[in-house]
Amino acid sequence: MAEIHRASTTAPVNIAVIKYWGKRDPKLNLPTNSSLSVTLSQSDLRTHTTASCSPAYPSSDTLLLNGSSQDVTGARTQACFRELRALRKSIEDADSSAPKLSSYPLKIVSENNFPTAAGLASSAAGFAALVRAIANLYELPASPTELSRIARQGSGSACRSLFGGYVGWEQGAAADGSDSVAFQVAPASHWPDMRALILVASAAKKDVSSTSGMQTTVATSSLFASRAAETVPRRMKEMQNAVQDKDFEAFGKVTMMDSNSFHATCLDTYPPIFYLNDTSRAAIKVVEAINTAAGKIIAAYTFDAGPNAVIYYLEENEKKVAGLFKAALGEKDGWAGQRGDAVEANGDALEKAKAEAGVALETLKDGVSRIILTGVGEGPIKTEESLIDDKGEPVSGS
Amino acid sequence: MAEIHRASTTAPVNIAVIKYWGKRDPKLNLPTNSSLSVTLSQSDLRTHTTASCSPAYPSSDTLLLNGSSQDVTGARTQACFRELRALRKSIEDADSSAPKLSSYPLKIVSENNFPTAAGLASSAAGFAALVRAIANLYELPASPTELSRIARQGSGSACRSLFGGYVGWEQGAAADGSDSVAFQVAPASHWPDMRALILVASAAKKDVSSTSGMQTTVATSSLFASRAAETVPRRMKEMQNAVQDKDFEAFGKVTMMDSNSFHATCLDTYPPIFYLNDTSRAAIKVVEAINTAAGKIIAAYTFDAGPNAVIYYLEENEKKVAGLFKAALGEKDGWAGQRGDAVEANGDALEKAKAEAGVALETLKDGVSRIILTGVGEGPIKTEESLIDDKGEPVSGS
Numbered sequence: 178m179a180e181i182h183r184a185s186t187t188a189p190v191n192i193a194v195i196k197y198w199g200k201r202d203p204k205l206n207l208p209t210n211s212s213l214s215v216t217l218s219q220s221d222l223r224t225h226t227t228a229s230c231s232p233a234y235p236s237s238d239t240l241l242l243n244g245s246s247q248d249v250t251g252a253r254t255q256a257c258f259r260e261l262r263a264l265r266k267s268i269e270d271a272d273s274s275a276p277k278l279s280s281y282p283l284k285i286v287s288e289n290n291f292p293t294a295a296g297l298a299s300s301a302a303g304f305a306a307l308v309r310a311i312a313n314l315y316e317l318p319a320s321p322t323e324l325s326r327i328a329r330q331g332s333g334s335a336c337r338s339l340f341g342g343y344v345g346w347e348q349g350a351a352a353d354g355s356d357s358v359a360f361q362v363a364p365a366s367h368w369p370d371m372r373a374l375i376l377v378a379s380a381a382k383k384d385v386s387s388t389s390g391m392q393t394t395v396a397t398s399s400l401f402a403s404r405a406a407e408t409v410p411r412r413m414k415e416m417q418n419a420v421q422d423k424d425f426e427a428f429g430k431v432t433m434m435d436s437n438s439f440h441a442t443c444l445d446t447y448p449p450i451f452y453l454n455d456t457s458r459a460a461i462k463v464v465e466a467i468n469t470a471a472g473k474i475i476a477a478y479t480f481d482a483g484p485n486a487v488i489y490y491l492e493e494n495e496k497k498v499a500g501l502f503k504a505a506l507g508e509k510d511g512w513a514g515q516r517g518d519a520v521e522a523n524g525d526a527l528e529k530a531k532a533e534a535g536v537a538l539e540t541l542k543d544g545v546s547r548i549i550l551t552g553v554g555e556g557p558i559k560t561e562e563s564l565i566d567d568k569g570e571p572v573s574g575s
Numbered sequence: 576m577a578e579i580h581r582a583s584t585t586a587p588v589n590i591a592v593i594k595y596w597g598k599r600d601p602k603l604n605l606p607t608n609s610s611l612s613v614t615l616s617q618s619d620l621r622t623h624t625t626a627s628c629s630p631a632y633p634s635s636d637t638l639l640l641n642g643s644s645q646d647v648t649g650a651r652t653q654a655c656f657r658e659l660r661a662l663r664k665s666i667e668d669a670d671s672s673a674p675k676l677s678s679y680p681l682k683i684v685s686e687n688n689f690p691t692a693a694g695l696a697s698s699a700a701g702f703a704a705l706v707r708a709i710a711n712l713y714e715l716p717a718s719p720t721e722l723s724r725i726a727r728q729g730s731g732s733a734c735r736s737l738f739g740g741y742v743g744w745e746q747g748a749a750a751d752g753s754d755s756v757a758f759q760v761a762p763a764s765h766w767p768d769m770r771a772l773i774l775v776a777s778a779a780k781k782d783v784s785s786t787s788g789m790q791t792t793v794a795t796s797s798l799f800a801s802r803a804a805e806t807v808p809r810r811m812k813e814m815q816n817a818v819q820d821k822d823f824e825a826f827g828k829v830t831m832m833d834s835n836s837f838h839a840t841c842l843d844t845y846p847p848i849f850y851l852n853d854t855s856r857a858a859i860k861v862v863e864a865i866n867t868a869a870g871k872i873i874a875a876y877t878f879d880a881g882p883n884a885v886i887y888y889l890e891e892n893e894k895k896v897a898g899l900f901k902a903a904l905g906e907k908d909g910w911a912g913q914r915g916d917a918v919e920a921n922g923d924a925l926e927k928a929k930a931e932a933g934v935a936l937e938t939l940k941d942g943v944s945r946i947i948l949t950g951v952g953e954g955p956i957k958t959e960e961s962l963i964d965d966k967g968e969p970v971s972g973s
Contacts, residue, residue: 441843
């Protein structure tokens with residue numbers, strides 16, 4: 178039987194603190210503004226992907242995600258395959274001894290360690306893992322920057338999941354997108370005590386997909402242009418400085434303001450797009466109460482294209498932030514495990530917060546289905562654990 | 576006993592379709608952008624005010640609203656009294672036979688014909704009635720335009736309630752506010768078939784007052800400047816054209832977009848201001864479903880600084896718009912009476928809307944406490960019905 182070539186990686190989710198919303202080129206996923214995110218720990222949220230190829234495989238490329246066969250004929254997946262094969266081909270052309278992997282069908286198997294139903298943007302981790310796994314399979318010398326350019330074509334925000342820590346995505350100016358790549362602002366080790374508490378809302382699935390939503394915003398919002406042209410460029414600088422200086426107050430304020438700005442342009446879209454619901458508003462109120470009690474910003478909310486709140490805070494304030502939420506939402510799924518067990522439910526803080534945010538706390542209890550507790554983490558990690566066995570058959574990950 | 580001088584008026588509520596939000600001069604209530612509203616019928620919503628003065632009254636001015644004594648020492652009420660007295664004084668100075676009304680204490684009695692708890696902006700009707708009643712009492716030759724300049728100092732949007740029909744408020748440029756006045760775009764008779772259905776939300780009272788909210792927006796929203804400088808000036812022209820042309824589709828689209836733009840700048844405020852809740856979002860969804868079913872815009876939502884939806888539509892579409900809401904919300908207070916009785920509950924339209932907006936319709940049932948059905952109406956109307964008797968004592972209106 179012909180040889181089966183295999184390589185595996187895991188890749189992380191990232192949650193932006195300066196949001197990507199709007200494409201200047203929908204085909205190449207070129208954004209109207211730069212963005213910046215925190216890469217989250219793969220202990221809690223990751224995609225595990227094995228890429229393999231073999232002359233013995235059936236002729237078409239395949240992708241299995243969480244046991245379900247996925248369509249790979251879409252332009253975005255095809256763009257990633259095409260770019261990676263071209264890089265491999267140039268190796269093969271330069272070295273005639275190199276196996277002709279670029280000509281073999283691809284078989285890819287992926288698994289997420291988090292519930293798809295949670296409404297977390299899994300496409301970022303998914304495309305980052307796909308591109309990184311194939312690059313490993315092809316033994317490409319490509320840097321994470323180069324791979325980010327490719328992953329961006331699969332899903333815009335995926336480019337930021339090629340790096341760990343604090344990651345920017347430079348919008349770039351070139352028409353071919355060659356300069357629209359991710360870059361590391363700082364590694365996770367620079368500011369390792371950043372934590373993220375995700376309040377997963379028990380909401381209906383979202384009405385409007387990100388892709389169609391953002392293009393409607395670009396086309397109809399009268400406020401969007403000033404966000405892209407003025408607000409975001411200023412905040413990108415402020416945020417990079419905040420990360421460099423490990424200044425949580427600045428980090429938190431810009432994070433909250435930019436989330437609000439993004440959702441404001443959604444509301445200014447015609448017809449309006451609402452991702453925040455009453456549960457989201459309640460999370461905002463509780464974060465405001467926490468910051469009021471602390472006398473400074475120690476917690477910062479942000480919302481992607483959905484109602485889930487992601488609340489950033491520093492480990493030193495865990496009791497004041499996660500502790501309050503544990504006291505309020507301790508019966509929800511997600512607290513079990515090493516991180517959650519370490520959080521002390523802070524009943525005193527909860528009682529005090531009830532004065533300012535009592536209705537909001539009740540709304541949260543009704544509207545949150547589970548929590549995820551995580552923190553800043555590393556970029557893609559190569560693994561020997563393969564989701565495809567040596568006969569080319571999918572196997573389940575641990 | 577000394578003579579009691581009295582004069583009475585009623586004045587209307589107005590609901591803006593281009594929103595006023597932001598003051599360039601908080602003391603004079605000078606706005607950062609022009610605005611435009613529809614004056615609503617006084618049969619349904621009005622303030623009735625009697626102004627009186629007498630040398631026999633106790634020395635300080637008084638104001639009784641719905642039976643409760645109000646503080647008149649605030650800068651805004653004082654500004655109205657001062658301006659009106661100055662105009663009267665100039666009459667007295669020119670004609671020595673004119674009674675010296677400007678020197679007498681004022682006693683003012685007001686009543687609203689709508690529940691204060693409904694969360695309707697009653698200050699517009701209140702200050703318009705106060706200024707118009709005192710102008711009548713003083714027999715001032717002042718035009719509604721001149722009185723709008725005075726009422727604006729009491730409450731910005733009150734200036735628009737000095738006129739009936741479709742009313743603009745020109746932001747003006749003068750530092751003293753002399754050119755920041757209301758003007759009639761068209762009288763009610765020009766486009767008399769405009770209706771308004773108000774869905775009063777059973778909500779907690781609003782968190783943030785309009786006055787403090789709008790100044791926080793001006794100070795912190797990065798998107799607000801482009802709304803004031805670019806978006807609103809363009810829409811003011813579009814809206815005036817729509818009214819002149821009786822073009823409901825243009826009127827409705829600009830109305831909805833401007834409401835969304837205003838609430839977007841509230842969300843972009845730091846900390847964010849939320850006036851829309853899940854009930855408001857549900858009203859938007861149902862209006863969208865009505866327009867989808869009609870294949871064009873026949874209903875238009877707008878929201879002031881609160882969760883209540885005001886839905887404009889033309890009388891010819893009453894069955895398709897109000898009829899659907901009557902089928903969905905027929906058990907709520909407010910349908911009784913001539914206007915509501917005339918609306919035929921449209922069960923067929925409701926059933927069809929459930930496919931697209933079923934969840935929203937359920938949310939509305941839970942979140943709406945009452946409805947108010949009204950339409951475009953006239954400006955202040957002089958009345959002989961006095962809320963103060965000939966002895967200077969308050970009497971209850973009919």
